[in-house]
Amino acid sequence: MITGKNYIGNKLSALGTISHKTINPKLNIENPTKFIEATSEEIEEAAQLASQAFKVYRKVSGKGKAAFLNAIADEILALDQELIDAYTTESGLPEGRAIGERGRTIMQLKSFADLVSKENWKNNSFDEAIPERQPLPKDDLRKTVIPLGPVVVFGASNFPLAFSTAGGDTASALAAGCPVILKAHEMHSGTSELVASAIIKAAEKTSMPNGVFSQLSGRGPVVGSALVNHPKVKAVGFTGSIGAGRAIFNLASMREEPIPVYAEMGSINPVVITPRAIDVRGEAIATNYASSITVGTGQFCTNPGLLITIEGDKTDDFIQDLAKKTVAIEPQCMLHPNIKAGFEKNGEIVSSQKGVKTVAKMEGEIKNNFAASQIVTVSGVDFLANAKIHQEVFGPFSLVVKSKDEAQLIEVIEALEGQLTGTIIAEKEDVENLIDIVDALSNRVGRIIFNGVPTGVEVCPSMHHGGPYPASSDSKFTSVGVDAIYRWVRPVSYQSFPTELLPESLKNN
Amino acid sequence: MITGKNYIGNKLSALGTISHKTINPKLNIENPTKFIEATSEEIEEAAQLASQAFKVYRKVSGKGKAAFLNAIADEILALDQELIDAYTTESGLPEGRAIGERGRTIMQLKSFADLVSKENWKNNSFDEAIPERQPLPKDDLRKTVIPLGPVVVFGASNFPLAFSTAGGDTASALAAGCPVILKAHEMHSGTSELVASAIIKAAEKTSMPNGVFSQLSGRGPVVGSALVNHPKVKAVGFTGSIGAGRAIFNLASMREEPIPVYAEMGSINPVVITPRAIDVRGEAIATNYASSITVGTGQFCTNPGLLITIEGDKTDDFIQDLAKKTVAIEPQCMLHPNIKAGFEKNGEIVSSQKGVKTVAKMEGEIKNNFAASQIVTVSGVDFLANAKIHQEVFGPFSLVVKSKDEAQLIEVIEALEGQLTGTIIAEKEDVENLIDIVDALSNRVGRIIFNGVPTGVEVCPSMHHGGPYPASSDSKFTSVGVDAIYRWVRPVSYQSFPTELLPESLKNN
CATH class of the missing domain: 3.40.605.10 (Aldehyde Dehydrogenase; Chain A, domain 1)
Incomplete structure (x- = not known):
């Protein structure tokens, strides 16, 4: 047919x-x-x-x-x-x-x-x-689309x-x-x-x-x-x-x-993770995000391509754990050899920038057109210095930024191009300190998510799927x-x- | 100060x-x-x-x-x-x-x-x-601007x-x-x-x-x-x-x-006038439009720059009457010598196109930067053949198209660029035959007026002031x-x- x-x-x-x-x-x-x-x-x-x-x-x-x-x-x-x-x-x-x-x-x-x-x-x-309005009558007006x-x-x-x-x-x-x-x-x-x-x-x-x-x-x-x-x-x-x-x-x-x-x-859908959230439930977040990063082989416009954290020992442990969990998920087939080629090329471009370190990349034999997932990390300073690191890698690839403090974390958000989504992973105790982060993020995205994942776009009247250019x-x-x-x-x-x-x-x- | x-x-x-x-x-x-x-x-x-x-x-x-x-x-x-x-x-x-x-x-x-x-x-x-939705819970979503x-x-x-x-x-x-x-x-x-x-x-x-x-x-x-x-x-x-x-x-x-x-x-704000309207109240329409064409020295974006009629003896009489009434209105000052120069230049461009005839142009001595109003006319065929005639002349200038029949009148509407407004001047008895004209006009404009003038833009929720490009x-x-x-x-x-x-x-x- x-x-x-x-x-x-x-x-x-x-x-x-x-x-x-x-x-x-x-x-x-x-x-x-x-x-x-x-x-x-x-x-x-x-x-x-x-x-x-x-x-x-x-x-x-x-x-x-x-x-x-x-x-x-x-x-x-x-x-x-x-x-x-x-x-x-x-x-x-x-x-x-x-x-x-x-x-x-x-x-x-x-x-x-x-x-x-x-x-x-x-x-x-x-x-x-x-009709009786002074100095001029008002006409009947009706508007539709x-x-x-x-x-x-x-x-x-x-x-x-x-x-x-x-x-x-x-x-x-x-x-x-x-x-x-x-x-x-x-x-x-x-x-x-x-x-x-x-x-x-x-x-x-x-x-x-x-x-x-x-x-x-x-x-x-x-x-x-x-x-x-x-x-x-x-x-x-x-x-x-x-x-x-x-x-x-x-x-x-x-x-x-x-x-x-x-x-x-495109969109890299930044996810801000607070130190307290990592402290309280780092492993659960890693499990959840390893899944969100790899679902559909990362081929969603809402794929979380950028995690923004604040540096520290527990953050390092979290990143290691996230990377381990991500590469442990069975590889899946990409849509097309061209998509696979783009994934590899763009992944290499980002990975090879100054200060970017690969935490883990899936190894071993991988079938034709299947994707090797990868987690890389970079400091806030290096991220801010190089817009090439901000580009989307379409596929199961995520970059974790380690900001030195909250002020730099906000700078990182403000340096981003327009995004479809932004996510905040935080604890109840964080809420009162998140106002500036929410404010900065809302100015860069079309949808903000609290303690969730950006993948999975509900079809309902309150959903907005769009954002500032180039989202x-x-x-x-x-x-x-x-x-x-x-x-x-x-x-x-x-x-x-x-x-x-x-x-x-x-x-x- | x-x-x-x-x-x-x-x-x-x-x-x-x-x-x-x-x-x-x-x-x-x-x-x-x-x-x-x-x-x-x-x-x-x-x-x-x-x-x-x-x-x-x-x-x-x-x-x-x-x-x-x-x-x-x-x-x-x-x-x-x-x-x-x-x-x-x-x-x-x-x-x-x-x-x-x-x-x-x-x-x-x-x-x-x-x-x-x-x-x-x-x-x-x-x-x-x-939260209990299957297979996946639905999150709380709220949208604002x-x-x-x-x-x-x-x-x-x-x-x-x-x-x-x-x-x-x-x-x-x-x-x-x-x-x-x-x-x-x-x-x-x-x-x-x-x-x-x-x-x-x-x-x-x-x-x-x-x-x-x-x-x-x-x-x-x-x-x-x-x-x-x-x-x-x-x-x-x-x-x-x-x-x-x-x-x-x-x-x-x-x-x-x-x-x-x-x-x-810009916009030339087409006005369709039916033969019956001319027949029943041609003089009143001419008086009303002479005023709308010259109000504010024609320097409004809703100025009626184009009148579309169907040819006939009564139409010729109407055009003569409109022209006489328009040029009889006392000339007024334009906004700036550059606006005056543009008015004269663009008026000459339109007037000198094939088939365009000047019905009346204000004569006699006119003060510096005051505008000499002008009414010109052209056949439907000549109008359709030459897009230069469709251009706006910013000032007290109007072109009257004489279509040979209703089919050509609709062709004239469909040939127009996007407009802020379109107006229909008609009698009650015309209404049932106006559906195609309304349909063609609504596809070219942002506001349609029945038996009124386009000048005078009411500020209210049902007003739309905008239209297809280049309006x-x-x-x-x-x-x-x-x-x-x-x-x-x-x-x-x-x-x-x-x-x-x-x-x-x-x-x-």
Whole structure:
């Protein structure tokens, strides 16, 4: 059922000659299907179809969009084992993760369906007319939100389902009333095609306009750049590396009509651990963090890549213990040989900086594309002196900073780039002394966690998944949770409008 | 009391050697004071002070910020006639407008004070913990918003008070908890200095940190560019031309850490007039629009620069009547010789395009810097063929498009760039046939008006003043009304946080 073709609206298409295959990282072999890169004609057709579809789709009722989203969820479930097999074959991730991530994807689609089936997410606002006001009468004014237009979404490497073809960006854009053109991630093109077929089926079953969804294949930046530069495209969603996210942001900003890019990029997710916490329950923290550092082979954007401590004998013992526990966890397969190569290269760059010492690195024979976890340490002074040490190593790798005192610990926090999360591990007795740390951390992150781990992102209204640059390109918006819909809409006011011409949700105050 | 100096925090400073004078456009002479351009040292000091002030100011309570904003309003009123004189001398605008605009400025400051004195503007969100949830417990999550950091605001030429030193951008940024560095508009440096002195007095009286506000002078882009590029600056507010706004947007986007720019730029504010409306009340519409086109010498961002009609004898009569009425209105002074020169140059560019005919242009002797109003007309075909005709002519100038039918009228709307407003002038009997026009218009604008004029922007929660590019650089945000505060904040989630460490407004669910 995987054909290797693009979906240009509801039509399978493969006009091009450039192709790629996906890789089974566990077996370290190529998977059989050839995926044909979209041509410029196919890109043009997808964009024109999306623009035409927008004229119809933007007027589909909330209940109509909800039916579409729920139908996508049903069609994804109907793909059954074929989807799970494609997922595990292309990602090296275990079946349990595939099933869990499918569940999350379904839940996301259903929660956006739920959201838009009522109108209150639009936060409509009403100001009544005051005809007798002096010196000038006040007109009736009502405000709602409307969709931006066709959206390009880039599939993420590390979430082949929940942040790819029918993932959070697509679900939120479709819920908002925006057609989506998906640039599938080259590492899981088969999984993406299966999910695209589910979206197309759902669109047909619920009578959505052709072009409400297209999916294009392509390796490297050619297809993605053409999409971002297309005048009919009005916004972009992206989850991935800082390099790729920034390149997309630059393209979008330099267009004749600049468009917004919601890119969720890297993060090292600093974790502050107080000396008292180490003293009271160092071993439990080490156990917990060894697990958080290695879960999903460290391939989460909320992976704790930086632990910030204050130096001391007990801190040294804690770091030794953490390192021992981390490297004792059985190695797992990474998503792709390129991800493994990046992990090794970036790990070496950080490890080889002045003052950085490796505490432990997993040794012995490791299978192809499996990751050797590593814990390194550095002094506060050396960390502050060298921004290269602040960079993300995507994988099971953590750096422990030993600050000389609390003032330096705060300096370390203030020197960080923007982050998705910051965590504080502390005892009750520490609380009154943590105000400055909380203050410094909140100025650098989008979510602060107390005595927990940053991995595991709850999908709920109070979740914010985003942060100051480069954690995301726009710190105002979240890519997780129902508020993600606000990336794809803009406000419009209606002044003195006849009821018949108002959008449904503005007809009654 | 006008010294020509910069305010670097609460200190008057003039280290530089470059200077400029403002112009009294009515008398066409220079005003006496020399305004000293800020040096790079002064820019650096203002940015460092703002960054230091932010650490304190971001923690000032809502009531504390409200007291500061209200004190600014009081200090502006205390400037009394000196401020009104500076305003009229530097802008050529009449005293009544100066007093009215001061009133609006005061009202804006007070409405933001009102907003932040309570906490509900933050739209806080609370998710309770569910410790017994399976398979994983749910943590307590709470979300609020926090300020971005120091903001640079560019004063607008056409609102020396309401969109300049203590205008909407400054008031909303200070209300949000962001220090402001103001780049004063070179056309009204004296007015700006007086208002800056009021802000500084208010900051001292209410014990705000030094650096919460600075104001820098400078002609041309040097000072502004240095401010936009400064790493301590985290966002920019701007009202003005597309050229200047886009240049600032480009600088901000290409920084190592890109920052958001909220630029409210040009707009031609299309007005659709149905044949039936012309038939029933053409003369009244012409009277109303002659006034809207010339009010404030056409120097409003909501000025109706484009009227879209359907061709016919009655339409021709209407256009003749509109033109006659427009040029019969007494000419008024423009803001500055440069504004006048731009008005003439851009008016000539549009008038000289293929198919554009001047219906009437005010003739006879006109005083220096006063504007000769002009009405031109063009066919739908010629309009669609030439984007040069779509450009804004800032001043009392309007283009009337004669579409051949409704389909072409919709094509004309769809061909427009993004706009602040769109207006429909129609009769009750037209309403059922207007759905496609409303649909096309809403996709191009931020506010739609029925049977009114776009000039006159009500300050209320349902007002949206912004639109697709180039009306504004970010169509999601308004620069008028209390929602303007959301430009300067970002969400932060707190997970499993001890009550003592939560921001005040998150302590109680």
